[in-house]
Each structure stands twice: as structure tokens, then as C-alpha cells.
Amino acid sequence: xxxxxxxxxxxxxxxxxxxxxxxxxxxxxxxxxxxxxxxxxxxxxxxxxxxxxxxxxxxxxxxxxxxxxxxxxxxxxxxxxxxxxxxxxxxxxxxxxxxxxxxxxxxxxxxxxxxxxxxxxxxxxxxxxxxxxxxxxxxxxxxxxxxxxxxxxxxxxxxxxxxxxxxxxxxxxxxxxxxxxxxxxxxxxxxxxxxxxxxxxxxxxxxxxxxxxxxxxxxxxxxxxxxxxxxxxxxxxxxxxxxxxxxxxx
Amino acid sequence: xxxxxxxxxxxxxxxxxxxxxxxxxxxxxxxxxxxxxxxxxxxxxxxxxxxxxxxxxxxxxxxxxxxxxxxxxxxxxxxxxxxxxxxxxxxxxxxxxxxxxxxxxxxxxxxxxxxxxxxxxxxxxxxxxxxxxxxxxxxxxxxxxxxxxxxxxxxxxxxxxxxxxxxxxxxxxxxxxxxxxxxxxxxxxxxxxxxxxxxxxxxxxxxxxxxxxxxxxxxxxxxxxxxxxxxxxxxxxxxxxxxxxxxxxx
DNA sequence: TTTGTTTTGTTCAAAAATAAACAAACTCAA
DNA sequence: TTGAGTTTGTTTATTTTTGAACAAAACAAA
Numbered sequence: 154x155x156x157x158x159x160x161x162x163x164x165x166x167x168x169x170x171x172x173x174x175x176x177x178x179x180x181x182x183x184x185x186x187x188x189x190x191x192x193x194x195x196x197x198x199x200x201x202x203x204x205x206x207x208x209x210x211x212x213x214x215x216x217x218x219x220x221x222x223x224x225x226x227x228x229x230x231x232x233x234x235x236x237x238x239x240x241x242x243x244x245x246x247x248x249x250x251x252x253x254x255x256x257x258x259x260x261x262x263x264x265x266x267x268x269x270x271x272x273x274x275x276x277x278x279x280x281x282x283x284x285x286x287x288x289x290x291x292x293x294x295x296x297x298x299x300x301x302x303x304x305x306x307x308x309x310x311x312x313x314x315x316x317x318x319x320x321x322x323x324x325x326x327x328x329x330x331x332x333x334x335x336x337x338x339x340x341x342x343x344x345x346x347x348x349x350x351x352x353x354x355x356x357x358x359x360x361x362x363x364x365x366x367x368x369x370x371x372x373x374x375x376x377x378x379x380x381x382x383x384x385x386x387x388x389x390x391x392x393x394x395x396x397x398x399x400x401x402x403x
Numbered sequence: 404x405x406x407x408x409x410x411x412x413x414x415x416x417x418x419x420x421x422x423x424x425x426x427x428x429x430x431x432x433x434x435x436x437x438x439x440x441x442x443x444x445x446x447x448x449x450x451x452x453x454x455x456x457x458x459x460x461x462x463x464x465x466x467x468x469x470x471x472x473x474x475x476x477x478x479x480x481x482x483x484x485x486x487x488x489x490x491x492x493x494x495x496x497x498x499x500x501x502x503x504x505x506x507x508x509x510x511x512x513x514x515x516x517x518x519x520x521x522x523x524x525x526x527x528x529x530x531x532x533x534x535x536x537x538x539x540x541x542x543x544x545x546x547x548x549x550x551x552x553x554x555x556x557x558x559x560x561x562x563x564x565x566x567x568x569x570x571x572x573x574x575x576x577x578x579x580x581x582x583x584x585x586x587x588x589x590x591x592x593x594x595x596x597x598x599x600x601x602x603x604x605x606x607x608x609x610x611x612x613x614x615x616x617x618x619x620x621x622x623x624x625x626x627x628x629x630x631x632x633x634x635x636x637x638x639x640x641x642x643x644x645x646x647x648x649x650x651x652x653x
Numbered sequence: 654t655t656t657g658t659t660t661t662g663t664t665c666a667a668a669a670a671t672a673a674a675c676a677a678a679c680t681c682a683a
Numbered sequence: 684t685t686g687a688g689t690t691t692g693t694t695t696a697t698t699t700t701t702g703a704a705c706a707a708a709a710c711a712a713a
Contacts, residue, residue: 188691291546293543668701680687680688
């Protein structure tokens with residue numbers, strides 16, 4: 154029973170069962186738990202399974218990337234700080250795009266009394282701005298109930314009909330090395346569609362997301378014009394972004 | 404049972420049930436309440452659920468403080484009667500248009516569990532069907548805040564892209580002499596656009612509106628195929644409509 | 654307000670899992 | 684066969700996770 158043989162069996166078993174414990178694998182492979190752990194470290198490093206304490210799991214079960222939708226509750230004070238900066242950029246008469254990110258949602262409170270037009274695919278944003286001075290243009294198409302937003306082909310065609318001064322979009326991950334990344338194709342696609350139709354794209358991104366990567370890389374840093382983040386961003390990271398030519402406000 | 408397992412089960416259970424208590428989760432996961440609390444802290448931090456005192460709830464439920472509310476209906480029991488009749492006409496797999504009338508809104512409760520597609524310009528209907536089996540297609544365009552609906556040129560273009568089996572539309576006034584009438588051009592125009600794209604048009608109209616006229620006449624009786632009204636309609640009026648060739652259900 | 658109940662966070666000790674260190678066994682050429 | 688290099692198993696130390704106990708905080712009812 155060599156490593157190759159064990160490796161095959163481990164991956165196969167994990168795929169079949171979804172998850173398994175180190176002790177079970179040791180019994181199954183007639184080997185010690187230490188050896189199993191060493192194998193698991195290698196397999197996890199090459200991405201064939203997800204290492205958990207006490208065992209391993211199928212990657213697909215552990216990551217559930219599609220779920221990270223409504224992050225309203227996370228880091229609200231940072232997000233409000235960012236949105237205040239973003240609101241300062243907006244002028245009367247502007248036509249702006251707002252996407253369905255949780256950070257972007259919090260921009261609503263700062264623009265309630267501005268005479269501007271907002272084009273958005275986010276239903277919470279529409280609800281929030283319903284009693285405001287803002288003229289709302291809602292993107293049509295099939296409703297994604299999980300994200301409470303409209304995505305897809307028809308939505309993108311709809312957006313293609315409008316031209317905006319500015320766009321405010323959220324992002325799941327951003328890194329100097331790989332650019333922008335997202336947890337879902339839908340959101341990535343919508344972000345691209347919005348960027349195409351806007352003169353100036355502002356990326357709203359709280360500092361916890363700087364230098365993180367999500368599963369789908371979808372655009373280089375050049376997609377946006379201005380990165381707005383909070384004042385808790387590490388100064389060396391901020392400096393690195395500025396050195397890379399990014400216009401960063403914080 | 405490690406953290407990854409518990410996490411999956413907790414998120415799944417919360418999503419299914421809407422909310423749950425710490426003690427229930429402890430029993431379900433065969434672990435202590437302390438552990439459940441620690442798990443909930445982590446899950447709430449990553450935005451997968453909303454922490455409440457004594458348990459947790461779905462994020463979307465917690466953030467839906469801003470709901471679209473339909474005006475309190477007049478004659479609710481008549482309208483529900485009509486909608487029950489209307490719902491009987493709908494079959495699995497149908498694609499249906501629903502407009503933004505208050506009568507049509509009450510149809511939602513009867514179609515929650517049907518596997519159909521609803522195309523609508525009404526925001527209260529979208530909100531109501533958000534947690535249902537129904538696939539929703541939202542009509543895009545400029546939002547009419549007063550009516551909580553989308554009207555106008557872009558909206559009509561959007562609707563022109565879809566073809567539906569059935570359409571359920573409300574009406575402000577109807578008379579044998581003058582046909583259909585409305586209180587606003589916007590709604591009249593939308594009704595016409597919907598009728599163009601539908602195989603069969605059902606007019607939902609409580610009996611208090613029969614033989615009334617509003618300021619804008621916009622279509623003859625031939626616009627619709629079936630008139631659904633309630634059982635309080637005077638029998639001579641019903642007879643007159645049937646004599647005039649109208650298919651009437653009540 | 655005060656009182657009593659429930660829920661929560663913190664601290665601590667026990668248990669489990671892991672990593673590190675080292676010895677034994679095995680591989681494979683020369 | 685020898686011996687360098689690798690893999691494996693065992694022991695030990697370290698880290699992580701867990702549950703219990705208890706104090707603090709939040710809530711509800713007088």
C-alpha cells in the first residue's frame with residue numbers, strides 16, 4: 154500500500170461519502186493516523202479535498218460559494234465610512250449605477266435627498282429609495298430570490314440601454330496579483346455590464362476584502378477607476394495599491 | 404460532528420425554517436448550547452445568518468424591514484373570491500402576466516406553490532412572491548413610486564419580449580357602453596401592452612366596478628377574453644354582459 | 654423602578670486532534 | 684550487501700475544540 158494507492162482510495166472515499174474522519178481512513182487503509190494526516194495535507198494542498206479537523210470533506214460541500222449573498226450585517230461601520238466617501242463624489246443631476254452588493258446598499262442612506270437617477274438591479278435598494286428624492290430605474294429580468302436582485306441576459310440588455318456618469322459596485326475579492334474576483338458568475342457578469350455603461354467606476358470595498366481572492370477571477374484592476382475603502386486598511390497595502398497605479402480613497 | 408458539518412446543517416436548517424433557537428440546534432446537532440453559540444457567532448460574522456437573542460434567523464428575513472406594502476384592499480373578501488376563481492384557471496408550467504392592480508395582488512396567495520412563471524411590473528407582487536415556488540420575471544424601467552410599479556416605454560419594450568399563456572389584469576372601470584376605462588394613462592398603456600403579449604386575458608373586476616366609467620377610455624371589451632367577478636354582482640348586470648357576448652365567471 | 658428569568662460571554666479544565674521529533678522499516682541503486 | 688534517501692509508526696509536546704461553571708447583561712413582568 155503506497156502513497157499513490159492510498160491517495161486514490163482517500164479521494165474516492167471522500168467523494169462518495171462527502172466527508173470522513175482520520176480514524177476511519179486509518180482503519181480502511183490499514184495504516185496509522187499519522188500517515189493519513191500526512192496524506193491529507195498533501196491532498197488538501199493540491200485541492201483534491203478540504204481538510205477539516207479530524208478528517209476531510211468534499212471541496213464542494215465545504216465552500217458553498219453561492220451562499221455568501223446578503224452580507225448586510227458584516228462590518229457596518231466600515232461600510233458606512235466608505236459610503237460617506239462615495240456619496241461625496243455624487244453631484245446633483247448624476248445618473249448612477251448601483252449593483253446589488255451589501256456595501257453599495259448602505260450608500261442609499263446618504264443619497265436620499267439628492268436629485269439624481271439611480272439605475273439598479275437590487276430590490277432592497279429600490280425598496281430603500283422608494284421614499285426618497287431619487288428617481289429610480291429598475292433593471293428588468295428574472296429575479297434571483299437568494300440575492301434579491303435581477304441578473305442575467307435580459308438584465309444586461311436593459312442596462313446596455315443606459316449610460317451613467319458613475320457606477321458604484323461592490324466586490325467579493327480583490328488582489329494586486331489576480332485583480333477582481335467574485336463568488337458567483339451572475340454578479341461578475343452584472344459588474345462587467347455596469348462598468349461598460351459608466352464613465353467612472355467606483356469600487357466600494359471594505360478593507361477586510363483587500364488582497365483576498367474568491368473562486369472566480371473576472372476582471373483586471375483596470376476595470377474600475379477609483380477604489381474606495383475604509384481607514385482600517387493596513388498602510389502598506391494601501392501604499393502597494395497606489396504604487397500599482399490605483400486611485401484609492403480612504 | 405465537526406465544525407464544518409455543524410455549519411452546513413445550521414445554515415441549511417435556518418434557510419429552510421426561517422429561524423431557529425439555540426436549544427433546538429443543540430439537540431439537532433447532539434452538542435452543547437455553548438458550542439452552538441460559538442458556531443452562530445462565526446456564521447453571523449460571515450453573514451450566512453442573522454443572530455437573534457436565543458437563536459438565529461435567515462438574513463433575508465431580518466433585513467426585509469423595508470417591505471413593499473400594498474394598500475389595504477377595499478372589499479377584500481370579494482377580491483379573494485375572484486382570485487380563487489382566477490387561480491383555478493392557472494396550470495403548472497404556465498407563464499402569466501400580472502399587472503399592478505390591488506385585486507391582482509391578492510392572487511399571489513393562491514399561486515405561491517404553483518410551478519409557474521410570473522411576469523409583473525408590480526413591486527408588491529415581487530415582494531410577496533419572493534418566498535414562493537414561483538419564478539419571477541420583473542419588468543424593468545422607471546419606477547413609479549406612487550404605484551410601486553414600473554411603467555413606461557422601456558417597461559413596455561421589456562414586456563414585448565415575452566409571450567404568456569395568460570394575463571391577469573385589474574381595471575378601474577368597465578361598462579357595456581364605453582368599454583374599459585382607467586384613472587391613469589400609465590396603467591392603461593401597461594394593460595394594453597400586456598394584452599398584446601398574452602394568449603388569454605382575464606379581467607379581474609369586483610362587482611362594485613361593473614358599469615362604472617373613469618376618465619380615460621382606452622379599450623373595447625374585446626381586449627379581454629374572460630371577465631372574472633364576484634357573486635355579489637347584480638344578476639341583471641351579469642346577464643347583460645353575457646348577452647353582449649362576454650365570457651363571465653363568478 | 655425592582656425582581657426574577659433567560660441568554661450570553663468568559664474562564665478554565667478536559668479531551669481531541671495535530672505537529673514535531675525520532676526511530677524503525679523499506680526502497681533502490683551501486 | 685551496503686548505505687543514502689525516503690516513508691512510516693510511535694512517542695511526546697503543542698494547539699484546538701469542547702463543555703461546565705459562573706458572572707454579566709438583556710429582557711420581561713410586576
